[in-house]
Amino acid sequence: xxxxxxxxxxxxxxxxxxxxxxxxxxxxxxxxxxxxxxxxxxxxxxxxxxxxxxxxxxxxxxxxxxxxxxxxxxxxxxxxxxxxxxxxxxxxxxxxxxxxxxxxxxxxxxxxxxxxxxxxxxxxxxxxxxxxxxxxxxxxxxxxxxxxxxxxxxxxxxxxxxxxxxxxxxxxxxxxxxxxxxxxxxxxxxxxxxxxxxxxxxxxxxxxxxxxxxxxxxxxxxxxxxxxxxxxxxxxxxxxxxxxxxxxxxxxxxxxxxxxxxxxxxxxxxxxxxxxxxxxxxxxxxxxxxxxxxxxxxxxxxxxxxxxxxxxxxxxxxxxxxxxxxxxxxxxxxxxxxxxxxxxxxxxxxxxxxxxxxxxxxxxxxxxxxxxxxxxxxxxxxxxxxxxxxxxxxxxxxxxxxxxxxxxxxxxxxxxxxxxxxxxxxxxxxxxxxxxxxxxxxxxxxxxxxxxxxxxxxxxxxxxxxxxxxxxxxxxxxxxxxxxxxxxxxxxxxxxxxxxxxxxxxxxxxxxxxxxxxxxxxxxxxxxxxxxxxxxxxxxxxxxxxxxxxxxxxxx
Amino acid sequence: xxxxxxxxxxxxxxxxxxxxxxxxxxxxxxxxxxxxxxxxxxxxxxxxxxxxxxxxxxxxxxxxxxxxxxxxxxxxxxxxxxxxxxxxxxxxxxxxxxxxxx
Numbered sequence: 001x002x003x004x005x006x007x008x009x010x011x012x013x014x015x016x017x018x019x020x021x022x023x024x025x026x027x028x029x030x031x032x033x034x035x036x037x038x039x040x041x042x043x044x045x046x047x048x049x050x051x052x053x054x055x056x057x058x059x060x061x062x063x064x065x066x067x068x069x070x071x072x073x074x075x076x077x078x079x080x081x082x083x084x085x086x087x088x089x090x091x092x093x094x095x096x097x098x099x100x101x102x103x104x105x106x107x108x109x110x111x112x113x114x115x116x117x118x119x120x121x122x123x124x125x126x127x128x129x130x131x132x133x134x135x136x137x138x139x140x141x142x143x144x145x146x147x148x149x150x151x152x153x154x155x156x157x158x159x160x161x162x163x164x165x166x167x168x169x170x171x172x173x174x175x176x177x178x179x180x181x182x183x184x185x186x187x188x189x190x191x192x193x194x195x196x197x198x199x200x201x202x203x204x205x206x207x208x209x210x211x212x213x214x215x216x217x218x219x220x221x222x223x224x225x226x227x228x229x230x231x232x233x234x235x236x237x238x239x240x241x242x243x244x245x246x247x248x249x250x251x252x253x254x255x256x257x258x259x260x261x262x263x264x265x266x267x268x269x270x271x272x273x274x275x276x277x278x279x280x281x282x283x284x285x286x287x288x289x290x291x292x293x294x295x296x297x298x299x300x301x302x303x304x305x306x307x308x309x310x311x312x313x314x315x316x317x318x319x320x321x322x323x324x325x326x327x328x329x330x331x332x333x334x335x336x337x338x339x340x341x342x343x344x345x346x347x348x349x350x351x352x353x354x355x356x357x358x359x360x361x362x363x364x365x366x367x368x369x370x371x372x373x374x375x376x377x378x379x380x381x382x383x384x385x386x387x388x389x390x391x392x393x394x395x396x397x398x399x400x401x402x403x404x405x406x407x408x409x410x411x412x413x414x415x416x417x418x419x420x421x422x423x424x425x426x427x428x429x430x431x432x433x434x435x436x437x438x439x440x441x442x443x444x445x446x447x448x449x450x451x452x453x454x455x456x457x458x459x460x461x462x463x464x465x466x467x468x469x470x471x472x473x474x475x476x477x478x479x480x481x482x483x484x485x486x487x488x489x490x491x492x493x494x495x496x497x498x499x500x501x502x503x504x505x506x507x508x509x510x511x512x513x514x515x516x517x518x519x520x521x522x523x524x525x526x527x528x529x530x531x532x533x534x535x536x537x538x539x540x541x542x543x544x545x546x547x548x549x550x551x552x553x554x555x556x
Numbered sequence: 557x558x559x560x561x562x563x564x565x566x567x568x569x570x571x572x573x574x575x576x577x578x579x580x581x582x583x584x585x586x587x588x589x590x591x592x593x594x595x596x597x598x599x600x601x602x603x604x605x606x607x608x609x610x611x612x613x614x615x616x617x618x619x620x621x622x623x624x625x626x627x628x629x630x631x632x633x634x635x636x637x638x639x640x641x642x643x644x645x646x647x648x649x650x651x652x653x654x655x656x657x658x
Binding site: 078079082087089114117118121124125132 | 606611
């Protein structure tokens, strides 16, 4: 076989050798006991050698990171290196070896003992359980002769192949060395996809057979078409690479070839990312997420802290529009002071705006902080609430925002009920913004994080497109702007379809702006509308995409 | 056995960066030093643990303002305790931008 197929989730093409992420280290069997007279002695010396090796390896990487000026990563690696030879962990492991356990089992149980104590402390310390598990996995891998877990370490650029990537893998992924991402699992809104788009790396997910690719096999990853070519010919490589748009900055103001204006905005998840949004030429911010301000904390931040953080983004876009979203806690973003840990189904639980029923003061304070930050800058600040299901919720939020001194207030449309009643909803709002990631997962009843459901969780699903179209149509009738701020907006073809459905603005990861802007500038509004009709009438995502592509990019 | 009572000055408590710096300094001493929480709301009475163990320090959960007891025995114990006590009395995270509460 010379080609593997998957779902292209971040456009672009890259060629390079495969480096696979090792399979996770499993729990060593509980009955893994050593026998014989000298077994204990031997196990203790094996443990010492393994801890020494892992410590030295991590220390060397810390040193390399320090030399490269990555101070934060260096400190983290140095602390992890200390944990590998930690007296508490090793004493626990040694005593288990004394009980007859094999060293890998002893390390596993010792780490569990330490992790339990840290978990009990909650908050920041409970989150350090991840670091203990990382050290544990490295020690177990060393003891059982397996490659170290995590992103492979190479001194040349490579194509990273993995089962799927977790948010924790982000920290150790060096974008200068990783050319592209290929995963066996995952879907269009999985962490791998979001990470790839944020880093601007081509990515193909849900590639069946990816894990069978041999180390160092040369592959061509086509994130646009969702293909992985094995040992491509020079001709294929040349053809693929010459297609790459050279620009990293949005050209023009965002309009179709016939002058239909489309607001092209950036999604910003953290004030430190705002420079990238400005550099990419964004017209403003279409989704400013505020969770960063609240995550990793035991209590809500003070008003002063919030004002300072919000102001940083508002100031960067002086005179332009910044759409800020109030706290979206719950589901995959739990917060100890807002969300319950024991909901049977967190994605359908008390999340987003729903947390304000129990803790109204958090929303009140946040709106006050946003209003104050808005007063102190000349950005045009719009505010919206996440996870709104009814017109009543929408009007209550909008009234509250107006009363707080924020004249432009709206809601996210990400629950099918909001899309179905969009006209009533918009009657009470100044605008709406469609969150396609959650709208997709709720419409298709398919968890975004599950690779097995990736095909359902595709924004090209006609049912999802239909709900987007209904919302946009309601916007047209009520005279309210309706934007899209989900991952769907970052796909150049789908962006045209969204415009054809009547969406007035698109907000995406800054890196996607040049490609989306370029595609829009090549088509006229009528083509977008025809592509939208074609996609809506298709029975499933693949033909929807194909028919839209045929309308938008007719072969010469 | 020689001992010192000290109040943890680091704003983030004896976690994260301060814990790493303190464990490193304790490991560099010629004697084994232990640390326990004497007075500090919910972590009171925890320990003693080996002061050179970063994981041990973390499991103490000593917060900013908690009172801890350092203890050591043998040649050089007094000097070791003095230097470690001095370290605890500083905000070890003061020159770092990144703390757990940011």
